[in-house]
Amino acid sequence: MAKETTSDTTMESLAKGRSIGAFRCLNCFERVIPPAGAKTYKCPHCSFEWRVFWISPTFPRIRGPVWDVNRQLAAEEVRKQRKGGK
Amino acid sequence: MxxxxxxxxxxxxxxxxxxxxxxxxxxxxxxxxxxxxxxxxxxxxxxxxxxxxxxxxxxxxxxxxxxxxxxxxxxxxxxxxxxxxxxxxxxxxxxxxxxxxxxxxxxxxxxxxxxxxxxxxxxxxxxxxxxxxxxxxxxxxxxxxxxxxxxxxxxxxxxxxxxxxxxxxxxxxxxxxxxxxxxxxxxxxxxxxxxxxxxxxxxGTMDIKIAHPAEALDYDKKVITQVTSAKVSQTQGRIGTPFIWGATNTQGLVRVRNFQLNQLENADDVEAEAIDEYVIGMTGCFGCQVHCRAKYIIPEGPYKGVYDEGPEYTAQGAFAAEPGCRSTLTILVGNHLTNIYGMDLLETGSLIAWAMELYEKGILTDKDTDGLELRFGNDDAVIEMIHRIARREGLGDILAEGGLRAAEKIGKGSIKYLIHVKGMSNLHSDERPTPALALGIATASRGSDHLRSRPAIDLYHLPEPVLRKIYSQPVAYDGPLTSDYRDYEGKPWQVFWHETCYEAVDCLGICKYHTTFLGATLPNFEEWSKLLYYNTGLEMSPLDIWTVAERAYNMERLFNLREGLTRDQDWLVDRYFDEPTKLGIPGIQGKTINREKLKKMIDEYYEHHGWDENGVPHPETTKKLDIDKEPSHML
Amino acid sequence: MAKVLMIDYEKCTGCRLCELVCSVKHEGVSNPTRSRIKIVKWEMEGRYVPMSCQQCESAPCMVVCPVKAISRDGGMGRVEIDYDVCIGCRMCIAICPFGAMAFDTLAKKVIKCDFCDGDPLCVKFCEAEAIQYVDASMVSAVKQVAAAEKFTGIMQKVAAAIATV
Structure with a gap:
């Protein structure tokens, strides 16, 4: 019904699952929580390292990769995948 | 009213x-x-x-x-x-x-x-x-x-x-x-x-009468809170749409040097946070509390001191990634010039990058460019080409005709390097690792485009139950859905769903940043049904609004078919299938789009629409949507 | 203590939602020309300034009104119009130094901010917090803190710059 306002819409109910303070690692997609104010953060699950920007003191986001670290990790991983593929 | x-x-x-x-x-x-x-x-x-x-x-x-x-x-x-x-x-x-x-x-x-x-x-x-x-x-x-x-x-x-x-x-x-x-x-x-x-x-100073003012005020406040409390809105409100670069370039989903690479490495000056150094504040459109648009003053060079707004994510692609440049200033100036000339920056940057690849391959020579060294990474050449296109000078005059016409004029196999769908250039996104996004640009009614149907939240790795909730309303869907953006499964439904969502939001006149585009928890059909009722008095269910959108999208399809569109034009250029990605996180390296799988996705997408294998709406579809007698000339 | 609208134009994003909610609240319509608040814009410079009634202590509109239709509300401290007395001569509009008195050409009456009777909607909807409804005594305190913050920020930058030399 157009007029009904009491019950949550689908999106309102989904919004309750938001998690400010965490972000997903952009390599392994695990949800991680960097320490407050950290400028870089190494993912404890996959070791990829990210440069972090803080939208607010409690809201971090990934600005970009730590280029040298991740390039090396990616090269190793791709080598391994290719070996495994054979 | x-x-x-x-x-x-x-x-x-x-x-x-x-x-x-x-x-x-x-x-x-x-x-x-x-x-x-x-x-x-x-x-x-x-x-x-x-x-x-x-x-x-x-x-x-x-x-x-x-x-x-x-x-x-x-x-x-x-x-x-x-x-x-x-x-x-x-x-x-x-x-x-x-x-x-x-x-x-x-x-x-x-x-x-x-x-x-x-x-x-x-x-x-x-x-x-x-x-x-x-x-x-x-x-x-x-x-x-x-x-x-x-x-x-x-x-x-x-x-x-x-x-x-x-x-x-x-x-x-x-x-x-x-x-x-x-x-x-x-x-x-x-x-x-x-x-x-x-x-x-x-x-104008004429009233727009609100049907139910008190309820409309209350409900708008609720919707605004729902929008502004989302992480994506807070991020956009702080650093604007360039924030997207953080996720896309980091993973390797950005088209670099026309289509040669999929990541702009070591380009820290292109990041949103670098652009933010020149931002003096944020501004917004009418009635919007997200305020995603930056205000900036060009810090140096011939345009020093000039005020402009943006740049958006598209400018990072047009004036950095695609031409292989790494300068904040080029982005700020390029954005300003395309604003004052009134020219699509995405198309401009894309065509300049294409011309650069042609120049490096010897298809275009100094004679064609009037001596301009049109090499990747040449910031001055990018700026100069913006002027030439807008003024239709030399090579600019050819590019101003758009990619397909330009390729015909230039010849020498230049079309092989053009990245387009239906003659329109693509955003600087590289969709080779993301079949859902690839399907979206292949089928979009106005040509290669990210604002017609892009399931951008597909990149967020959302859990399957969340996806199921989003994509099962206002019409039921029990087919496959997967969290992995590299998959082909279930993606046609997502593209169809977003296409209908974006058509609806464009009928209502609400911004896409206030719906399920960049944020997974933003309002859509259910909220719109209420907004429509409180503001205009029109009683339409979420499903009614969905149907309007489907009807409108079918009108677009009918228009395109009448102008000669065939299934062949719902397709990508060969480079998507033949040249694997080389950079980025391991999970997306070596990726191409699979021709057979794309074909299957398109079949499925047509089925969701009620179109036949040629992409023509079935008579039942047009009848169901009550557009079987168009053109009806009622207005 | 009477409250006032505290406006910080540096925070205004220029979206004009305040104008919209004001006209809907008071007239049931969307029409910025009937709003009690107005965003004055220098669009080509990105400057936006919300303008509304300042509820002046020595309010010129009150003084100039020939029929004494304008008075101060004891409770809220607002300057208000008694529409039963007002003759619509617009002297108040002529004299207001802020242009905050407006004439609604559709309703044919003078309009001004009434604090929405104590819960100003412009404030409620402005998430940028460019308009706030605060105790009159708080205005200078808030501005002092903001200015001091800027000042110490500069001092810290200078100190850091010296330290790195």
Whole structure:
């Protein structure tokens, strides 16, 4: 019904699952929580390292990769995948 | 009430102007904005007309909720047959033009014919006047607006205008309003230019009656909170759309050096946070609390001290990733120039990058470029080419014709390197690792485009139950859905769902950043049903709104088919299939799109739409949507 | 203690939602010309300034009104119009130094901010916090803190710059 306002819409109910303070690692997609104010953060699950920007003191986001670290990790991983593929 | 705004038919050849009310029955079928424009377009444009000839028709409109309490209800829509693609031309922009047009009494303008000499329209409180534009012809987007305001003596006048690029019929020229609200893609600026119509000035003091004011206020507040509390909105409100770069370039989803690489490495100056150093504050469109647009002053060089707004994510691609540049300044200046020329920056950057690849491969030589060293990474060459395209000088004149026409003129196999769908360049995103996004650009009605159907939240790795909730309303769906953006499974439904969602939001006149585009928890059909009722009194269920959107999208399909579209044009260029990605996180290296799987996805996407294997709507589909007797010429 | 609208134009994003909610609240319509608040814009410079009634202590509108239709509300401290007395002569509009008195040409009456009777909607909807409804005594305190913050920020930058030399 157009007029009904009491019950949550689908999106309102989904919004309750938001998690400010965490972000997903952009390599392994695990949800991680960097320490407050950290400028870089190494993912404890996959070791990829990210440069972090803080939208607010409690809201971090990934600005970009730590280029040298991740390039090396990616090269190793791709080598391994290719070996495994054979 | 909110539905008493009129439609005006303006014939620039004869000077005749006619206004009519818009019947509620038509409203219920197409709402307004893009939806009703698509109906009008199918009814008023004769098949096969020259897009730059007097028989093409320009449509300017406001969404049905524009100017009401519907959170960011600011959107202007402009349509016509595209001078770039020859198919649907359609563009949507923010700012303050559409609300002002509604306060001036109008929702839809149908502009026919061609004025003998340059003119502009002056629309105020129900009156429409065709005025001489000799004082503004040749002026930039920013200058034009100032001159009109001075001429008419009211600083609150809102103006939709074309820049020099539109006058020169650059086939991807924009319509613009204020500093940087751009109606880009598909060359609607060239369409107005071909009619000798420089601008439309509006000012109104007429009431838009809100059907249920107290409830509308309460509910709008609720929706605003839902929007602004989302992480994506907070991020956008802080650093604007360039924030997207953080996720896409980091993973390797950005098209670099035309299509040679998929990541711009060591480009820290291109990041949102680097651009932010030059930002003096954020601004927003009418009624919007997200305020995603940055205000900046160019810090150095020939344009030092100039004020502009943006740059958006697209500018990072157009003036950095694609031409392989790494300078913040190039992005700031490139954005400014395309704003004042009134030219689609995405198309501009893409074509410059293409020309750079042709130059490096020897297909274009110094003779073609008049000595300009068109190498990747040459910032000065990028800026110089923007000027040349807008002014149609030398190679710029060729590129101004759009990719396909330019490739024909240049020859020598140049088309092999052009990244386009239906003759329109792609955003700087690299969709080789993301089949859902690839399907979206392949099938989008106005050509390669990310704003027609892109399931951007597919990149967020959302849990399957969350996806299921989002994609099972307002119509049931129990097919596959996967969290992995590299998969092909279930993606056709997602593309179909977003396509319908974006069509709906464009009918309503609400910004896409206030729906399920960049954020997974933002309002859509259920919220719109309530907003529509409280503001206009129209009682439509979420499913009713979905049906309107589906109907409108089918009108677009019918238009394209009538203009000769075939299934072959819902397809990607070969490089997507043949050249694997080389950079980025391990999970997306070595990726191509699989031809067979894409074909299957397209089949499935057509099925969701109720179209046959050629992409033609089944008779049952058009009957079900009540468009089987189009053109019906009811308006 | 009477409250006032505290406006910080540096925070204003220029979206004009305040104008919209004001006209809907008071007139049931969307129409910024009937709003009691107005965003004055220098669009080409990105400058936006919300303008509304300052509820002046020595209110010129009150003084100039020939029929004494304008008075101060004891409770809220607002300057208000008694529409039963007002003759619509617009002297108050002529004299207001802020242009905060407006004439609604549709309703044919003078309009001005009434604090929405104690819960100003412009404040409620402005998430940028460019307009706040605060105790009159708080205005200077808030501004002092903001200015001091800027000042110490500069001092810290200078100190850091010296330290790195």
């Amino acid at each position: 909110a539905l008493d705004r009129k439609i005006a038919y303006i014939n620039l050849t004869t000077g005749e102007i006619e206004t009519k009310p818009i019947p509620i029955s038509i409203r219920k079928k197409f709402l307004g904005g893009r939806g009703l424009d698509m109906y009008l377009m199918y009814n008023h444009i004769k098949p096969g007309v020259d897009p730059l000839g007097p028989d093409n028709v320009a449509f300017v409109s406001a969404g049905i909720l524009v100017g009401t309490l519907a959170s960011a209800s600011a959107r202007t829509h402009v349509a016509g047959k595209s001078p770039l693609t020859g198919f649907v031309g359609s563009t949507n922009m923010g700012g303050f033009f559409a609300p002002e047009m509604r306060w001036a009494g109008f929702d839809h303008l149908v502009i026919k014919g061609k004025a003998e000499k340059p003119v502009y329209l002056w629309i105020h409180n129900g009156e429409i006047e065709i005025r001489d534009a000799k004082n503004i012809w040749g002026k930039t987007v920013h200058e034009t607006q100032q001159i009109i305001r001075e001429e008419l003596g009211d600083r609150d006048i809102k103006i939709l205008t074309i820049g020099p690029a539109g006058e020169k019929l650059v086939r991807f020229a924009n319509v613009m309003t204020e500093i940087k609200n751009a109606g880009g893609r598909s060359g609607m600026g060239a369409l107005l230019g071909s009619k000798n119509l420089k601008a439309i000035a509006v000012r």
